[in-house]
Amino acid sequence: MKYGGCTREGLRGQAVNLSNTSSNLVTHPNLRNSMAHTDPNMIKAYKKYNAYPKGQARTKKYKTSPKGKALIRKLESSPKGKARRKKYNATPKAKARTKKFQSSLKYKRWYKKRKPMMKKHYSSPEYKLSKKNRRQRNLDSWKEILPREALCGICGKAIFFRHEDRKLPRINFDHQNGGNEVIKGSPARWLMNHLATPKNIAIWESCDFGILCNECNKQTPTKDRKQWATNVVKYISKGTAKIVWVVG
Numbered sequence: 001m002k003y004g005g006c007t008r009e010g011l012r013g014q015a016v017n018l019s020n021t022s023s024n025l026v027t028h029p030n031l032r033n034s035m036a037h038t039d040p041n042m043i044k045a046y047k048k049y050n051a052y053p054k055g056q057a058r059t060k061k062y063k064t065s066p067k068g069k070a071l072i073r074k075l076e077s078s079p080k081g082k083a084r085r086k087k088y089n090a091t092p093k094a095k096a097r098t099k100k101f102q103s104s105l106k107y108k109r110w111y112k113k114r115k116p117m118m119k120k121h122y123s124s125p126e127y128k129l130s131k132k133n134r135r136q137r138n139l140d141s142w143k144e145i146l147p148r149e150a151l152c153g154i155c156g157k158a159i160f161f162r163h164e165d166r167k168l169p170r171i172n173f174d175h176q177n178g179g180n181e182v183i184k185g186s187p188a189r190w191l192m193n194h195l196a197t198p199k200n201i202a203i204w205e206s207c208d209f210g211i212l213c214n215e216c217n218k219q220t221p222t223k224d225r226k227q228w229a230t231n232v233v234k235y236i237s238k239g240t241a242k243i244v245w246v247v248g
Contacts, residue, residue: 153212155216175187178222
């Protein structure tokens with residue numbers, strides 16, 4: 001049988017040139033199943049066909065069909081599909097595209113429509129319970145890595161991490177490197193939202209947080225700490241405070 005002026009046996013060979021054949025040849029199921037992923041000429045013909053409006057309309061129609069949606073969903077939920085999506089989302093092109101979409105009117109209308117539903121979901125008792133259980137599980141995973149009991153680095157008070165008695169003073173992890181750590185926000189909140197995986201443990205250890213009690217942590221600034229300590233020592237050595245009056 002002939003397809004576009006060529007026999008089936010001839011098309012299945014490797015020496016055939018498909019660039020001059022008709023578009024019906026490209027969409028034939030037998031040829032698509034037998035040669036689409038092996039013959040370079042067939043791949044070239046596919047690309048050429050999909051560049052035309054007819055090919056683009058056909059592809060769009062298939063993607064919006066139930067069969068096409070099911071196939072896309074299956075591919076995206078596979079480990080290979082998830083890894084490919086994650087790799088693409090990390091590219092500057094994907095970030096710029098997401099930023100552009102979030103500033104569009106279409107996204108604002110979608111968010112306005114979904115906002116009441118999202119608010120209802122996040123305020124539901126079921127979600128709050130699952131969030132509490134997830135944070136509890138994450139904190140429990142750090143018990144074997146972080147110290148259960150330590151001394152405050154300034155006042156020497158005994159402080160505890162995740163002790164059963166909530167009245168005992170808790171450990172406060174301090175940004176002792178001037179806020180240049182990878183974890184910029186609250187270390188305790190970061191622990192609640194991250195499991196103790198090897199990757200997260202390496203991130204935590206690279207921050208080199210100090211250990212302070214609640215009172216010392218509140219009084220100690222994060223930035224310009226050495227200058228602050230110098231001023232404190234100078235003030236104590238003099239014994240008197242220098243008062244600066246600001247008139248204005």
